[in-house]
Amino acid sequence: MRLIAEKLGGERGGEPVFDDINFQVEPGEGLIVTGANGSGKSTLLRIVAGLLPASSGAIRFEAADAEEFPSVAAASHYLGHGNAMKTALSVEENLKFWQEFHGSTHLGIDEAIEMVGLPEVASLPYGYLSTGQKRRISIAKLLVSYRPIWLLDEPTAGLDKASETQFAALMRAHLDDGGIIVAATHIPLGLEGVQHLTMTGQR
Amino acid sequence: MSETAATSSKLWDLANPTRFVALVDRFVPWLALLSAIVLAAGLGLAFAAPEDYQQGITVRIMYIHVPFAWLSMMCYSIMALSSLGTLVWRHPLADVSVKSAAPIGAVFTLLALATGSIWGKPMWGTWWVWDARLTSVFVLFLMYLGIIALTRALDDPGKSARAAAIVTLVGFINIPIIKFSVDWWNTLHQPASVIRLDGPTIHSSMLWPLLICAVGFSLVFFTLHLMAMRTEIWRRRVSAMRKIAAREAGR
Amino acid sequence: MLALFLRDLRLGIRAGGGALVGVLFFLAVVAVVPFGVGPDLNLLARIGPAILWIGALLASLLGLDRLFQDDREDGTLDLLILSESRHMLALTVLVKCLAHWVAAVLPLVIASPLLGLFMNMEPLGIAATSLTLLVGTPAIAFIGAVGAAVAVALPRGGLLVSVLVLPLAIPVLIFGVSAAYGAVNDPNPFLPPFLILCALTMFFLVLGPLAAAMALKAGAD
Numbered sequence: 001m002r003l004i005a006e007k008l009g010g011e012r013g014g015e016p017v018f019d020d021i022n023f024q025v026e027p028g029e030g031l032i033v034t035g036a037n038g039s040g041k042s043t044l045l046r047i048v049a050g051l052l053p054a055s056s057g058a059i060r061f062e063a064a065d066a067e068e069f070p071s072v073a074a075a076s077h078y079l080g081h082g083n084a085m086k087t088a089l090s091v092e093e094n095l096k097f098w099q100e101f102h103g104s105t106h107l108g109i110d111e112a113i114e115m116v117g118l119p120e121v122a123s124l125p126y127g128y129l130s131t132g133q134k135r136r137i138s139i140a141k142l143l144v145s146y147r148p149i150w151l152l153d154e155p156t157a158g159l160d161k162a163s164e165t166q167f168a169a170l171m172r173a174h175l176d177d178g179g180i181i182v183a184a185t186h187i188p189l190g191l192e193g194v195q196h197l198t199m200t201g202q203r
Numbered sequence: 204m205s206e207t208a209a210t211s212s213k214l215w216d217l218a219n220p221t222r223f224v225a226l227v228d229r230f231v232p233w234l235a236l237l238s239a240i241v242l243a244a245g246l247g248l249a250f251a252a253p254e255d256y257q258q259g260i261t262v263r264i265m266y267i268h269v270p271f272a273w274l275s276m277m278c279y280s281i282m283a284l285s286s287l288g289t290l291v292w293r294h295p296l297a298d299v300s301v302k303s304a305a306p307i308g309a310v311f312t313l314l315a316l317a318t319g320s321i322w323g324k325p326m327w328g329t330w331w332v333w334d335a336r337l338t339s340v341f342v343l344f345l346m347y348l349g350i351i352a353l354t355r356a357l358d359d360p361g362k363s364a365r366a367a368a369i370v371t372l373v374g375f376i377n378i379p380i381i382k383f384s385v386d387w388w389n390t391l392h393q394p395a396s397v398i399r400l401d402g403p404t405i406h407s408s409m410l411w412p413l414l415i416c417a418v419g420f421s422l423v424f425f426t427l428h429l430m431a432m433r434t435e436i437w438r439r440r441v442s443a444m445r446k447i448a449a450r451e452a453g454r
Numbered sequence: 455m456l457a458l459f460l461r462d463l464r465l466g467i468r469a470g471g472g473a474l475v476g477v478l479f480f481l482a483v484v485a486v487v488p489f490g491v492g493p494d495l496n497l498l499a500r501i502g503p504a505i506l507w508i509g510a511l512l513a514s515l516l517g518l519d520r521l522f523q524d525d526r527e528d529g530t531l532d533l534l535i536l537s538e539s540r541h542m543l544a545l546t547v548l549v550k551c552l553a554h555w556v557a558a559v560l561p562l563v564i565a566s567p568l569l570g571l572f573m574n575m576e577p578l579g580i581a582a583t584s585l586t587l588l589v590g591t592p593a594i595a596f597i598g599a600v601g602a603a604v605a606v607a608l609p610r611g612g613l614l615v616s617v618l619v620l621p622l623a624i625p626v627l628i629f630g631v632s633a634a635y636g637a638v639n640d641p642n643p644f645l646p647p648f649l650i651l652c653a654l655t656m657f658f659l660v661l662g663p664l665a666a667a668m669a670l671k672a673g674a675d
Contacts, residue, residue, distance in 0.1 A: 049536060051674045078532060080532055082530070083528060083529060084529040085530075086524075093461070093464070100457035178667070198543055
């Protein structure tokens with residue numbers, strides 16, 4: 001399994017935001033994408049996920065098991081700005097839905113919310129949670145179904161220091177498990193031994 | 204309508220929901236028992252009452268139709284009073300009262316409309332006519348549904364309370380229209396025969412069962428209303444406790 | 455897929471009494487007609503099926519613009535699109551449409567016999583109208599999905615969805631109403647327009663979700 005970007009270019013609203021981005025990520029490796037606001041971090045992630053077309057270059061994905069993961073999208077968890085959770089449903093109902101919809105059950109619901117340190121909230125409506133708690137439940141969503149690639153867009157937005165550390169440990173465990181992480185962030189994620197890519201934007 | 208005033212003045216003393224719940228706990232079983240007895244007596248008398256020489260057996264529908272219709276208006280009046288409580292005195296129970304009375308009022312209105320239709324089919328030859336009385340009661344039903352939707356539109360009860368109170372008060376215009384529609388317009392529905400300035404025109408052999416039925420259904424209404432208010436207070440407590448639980452989770 | 459259906463159903467019923475508002479709108483639309491045309495019972499009985507159909511059409515357009523909007527705002531839509539290899543997006547759309555129909559439109563169909571009584575329609579006419587509504591309204595939901603998918607990224611898409619969907623829904627209205635009339639007015643047939651209505655629903659059942667899925671994929675930004 002390998003994720004490769006070759007001379008990748010992206011545009012937003014018809015304006016080019018970056019071009020000639022190259023990287024290669026192997027199992028157990030992480031890639032931290034940093035850069036100023038507007039340098040195209042989110043756009044890059046959305047192109048990698050396949051939500052946006054690349055304006056030039058290509059994303060290549062080589063999976064050992066092409067049956068199960070025919071594309072990057074199929075092999076990825078995408079954690080965007082939105083948490084993809086419904087405020088009217090309980091935390092458990094939300095996670096249960098994503099587990100059933102995504103398939104490839106990994107951790108149990110209880111186990112996953114235990115991992116993000118919120119075991120008490122399972123039966124509460126998602127809307128009652130604070131911003132940071134919501135983000136943590138959204139992170140728990142990465143754990144309830146298995147995907148080898150995690151595409152994370154500002155994953156630690158709204159998290160406190162303790163939760164950041166906790167999340168770093170979860171990412172480390174995913175990498176040690178042979179997973180791949182591509183994360184766009186402007187806050188250090190506390191992840192050692194990973195590649196870095198600095199987006200400079202289009203001049 | 205003296206019971207209305209009595210209830211609302213009692214509510215006024217009970218600013219504290221905890222005391223209110225304790226009192227309801229003590230009151231409701233007796234109230235339920237009383238309403239069952241009065242209602243049984245009223246319905247029993249209604250069946251023993253003479254048949255109308257024109258309408259035959261169908262006249263018995265009157266003994267439930269008229270109380271339902273009265274209650275549909277009384278319930279709305281109570282809601283309007285409670286809305287005043289919300290807007291003017293900001294009474295904590297007033298908004299609970301509006302929210303929990305609306306579904307009960309809607310059901311009574313629907314029952315009044317349904318029993319009226321069943322009565323109207325043999326009498327008028329049609330289930331429904333768009334005359335002033337029927338239409339205004341139908342509008343009342345729509346308003347009840349609107350208020351129900353409004354009180355449930357937001358998770359936070361405090362936010363929707365004032366909006367619902369304002370709508371309820373504006374809609375109160377409809378109540379006198381319903382009451383006097385049979386006098387103001389020439390309608391198919393018969394004019395008032397019980398509450399009139401010159402005394403009831405209905406024969407006393409029918410009047411008494413009707414009045415006892417009305418009292419019985421009113422007692423049923425108050426029992427249901429108090430229970431619904433208690434449930435609503437509990438529901439709000441649960442919701443508040445869950446919010447606290449969410450705040451303290453993961454600390 | 456069942457999980458998605460149940461989730462959307464739950465949301466539709468729980469979130470702010472959405473189903474109730476739709477029925478209420480339907481009741482209100484039908485209730486104002488006698489004020490407009492006058493309370494002549496014969497006239498009302500004659501135009502009854504048409505009024506019920508127009509009322510149901512307008513009421514079922516009400517919540518349509520939210521079909522994908524909520525999912526887009528909280529990021530759910532991205533994940534639905536990304537799951538394409540497991541769940542074909544058109545199927546996902548179809549399931550969402552069905553959940554929307556059950557939560558928001560089915561109550562209208564259930565309420566329609568009652569309104570038929572208000573319109574002084576005869577029992578056969580009421581039954582025929584309800585049946586045509588039951589068969590025809592899903593088509594409106596499927597067409598609506600296309601409009602909702604096109605307008606999903608627009609800040610004020612609500613009205614636009616109605617404007618886009620109404621012209622496409624006209625055939626459904628025509629055959630629905632003519633089948634309902636056919637059941638009561640003797641020379642007019644019931645079965646042919648009713649079967650065409652069924653065909654329209656089946657046609658849009660395929661076309662609507664496919665087109666909506668394409669629009670959603672193109673609209674991802």
